[in-house]
Amino acid sequence: MGGRIASLDVLRGVAILGTFGTNVWAFTHPRGVTGFLADFGSGAGDTATALLQMITNGKFLGLLSIMFGIGLAIQHRSAVRRGQRWPGWYLWRSALLLFEGLLHYVLVFEFDVLMFYAVVSVLVAYLVGRGPRVQVAWMAVLGAVNLAVVGLITLALLTGGTTIGDPGFVLTTDSWWGGVRARVEYFAVFRAEGFLVLPLSGLLFLAGVRLFQAGALEDSARGARIQRRLVVWGLGLGVPLNVTTTLAGGDWFAVDRYVCAPLVAFGLLGAITALVNRMRAEPGPVRRGVTAVGRSAMSCYIGQNLLASALCYPWGLGLAQRWGHLGPWFTGAVWLLVAALLVVGASWWMRRFPRGPVETVWDWAYRAPRRRSVAA
Template sequence: MGARIAALDVLRGVAILGTFGTNVWVFTHPQGVTGFLADFGSGGGTTVESVLQLLTNGKFLGLLSIMFGIGLAIQHGSAVRRGRRWPGWYLWRSALLLLEGLLHYLLVFEFDVLVFYAVVSVLVAFLVARGSRVQVGWMVAAGAVNLAVVALITVGLLLGETSVGDPGFVLAGDSWWGGVVDRVRYFGVFRAEGFLVLPLSTVLFLAGARLFRAGALEDSARGAVLRRRLVVWGLGVGVPLNVATTLAGPDWFAVDRYVCAPLVAFGLLGGIAALVDRLRAEPGPLRRGVTAVGRSALSCYVGQNVLASVLCYRWGLGLTDRWGHLGAGFTVAVWLVISSLLVLGASWWMGRFARGPVEAVWDLAYRAPQRLFHRVAA
């Protein structure tokens, strides 16, 4: 059990830091969010930038989705062991996640994923209590919808009927409040991808829950076999396909991001879990730091975007205006600085407290109505 928990924390930490590897390009683009959207999926940027984005694009977000599914399975298993009704209070947990995601979107970051995770978690909460046949049926159906959407986008791009590029508007960007107003005004634009990937997120959530129950993260012969299979399919097959679709050009961006990248995410899950399983020695500073990030994943997810906003946007230190012209070098530097701050900060905090700061507030909000309900019922 201890090794499995260690793998979970490390996987969450890698997913959080890796997801920031995708999001950091939003903060460091010289033309801001609209410049990022104009280049998104259109092949804009230098060769170095394209290679770096290939390493992160969609993969760690896919891994984060899988980890949410695993967390949901853990919650369900805990409720069953304690004889509690399911989904029961888990739906309140989803509501809190939805509220936090909306606040994070409005106040901090245009491309928040928590809102959509909250929506998917409600559906999957009911499905994890059903039989395997029902779950597989939903995975097949959701996967088919995702592939159909990807096919439509790809055909449209190939025929020139669809474009991925200029969003057609300019954001204020000079003040924090202006950013809030822009996120309200262009809600549909910024939230479009989240709605688009709801079927894919459903597949990844359910896959994560099923892999966890199958023992993919256990320190056992069965777990080792499952991890090897994940590596073979996710890295052995997914990576070559990912490279091929990237080299094929921007017309294949949807296949690259919504089909190949999630496949690679499963390989990352298997590879990282296998590595943690083999590392029997006492964890070093890096592993302890990544583990701390995983234990405070919600705080670090929000924190990395707050830090990047303060450092890069004009209402903060405005570093992108000064150094954004350096391109990939500046972006990598921002990622390294903020990731280092997260690792150091999370290590310090988790060495003194049981939960991250956001998790602590969130836990209070989650448990308060339960206590009130039990008092009234008594």
């Protein structure tokens, strides 16, 4: 499209920093991830805390999923223009992403999303080149499955047939190795949500593909119309619904996270894109920093979880046990600190290198077998 899309890296950067706004609550709980889950499921905490958690819960993960679909559509268009077979080597990218996600889960963080993105990307890779009718049909099926899953979970919660939150064990964070062993032992528990939201992820990936193909990121009259519609539906409708389901309590958790939050994500996409496209002045330090985070998204996604673990867990500085009782104040401070470190670090790195550190290793691993096949 004649160069980088102005809003693309900003959107990725916002999604990465916003996703950490969800994860940080688990890191800063005095009893760690399992303590956070137990309190969340029991409805512990005041209304103010619930509303603060609502700001990020599910929305930026939804935005990240949409952005992944947009990235896949861009790669498909590039491959078609070069006359390359599709999906071809893209499937190797998915395999690498699956391996990277597995390492991230085992070594760093319980709620990694890269593994599930890798699985969904294989399906969407075969659909990205199909016609609009096929794509929309798949979106309808995936959306229906997601609503069915959400409906069953909500019905079970309302009737007392199940509960959310307390996993029934304590995940120790006294040592890094103890956390690794626990994540391996309780793999099925911590990976359960990812399997439940595979239909939603597929829907959001395909929505990203459709939005890109429709010109939603363009700085044009067509793009502006799509952006306005996204804001009206995503924010005008999604935010009131999101507030309602949040205040309704834990029984509406699934509707809140897997229906309302993704709807708000589309509104964020439209609003941020429109804002960036209207900025004619030279980008300031904040926008440059967020852009740098977006250009090194995988490095920052992994890096933020590493930093939070080192700051909050007992095997690191153990700040959560000392200050976790302060609740949102401590959580907000940790988010600000880690976000600032990411913005400054990414800005410094991207001024000197074309890719983030994880992206550099990942690109080498992606290209290595291709070079060998060409040489052979």
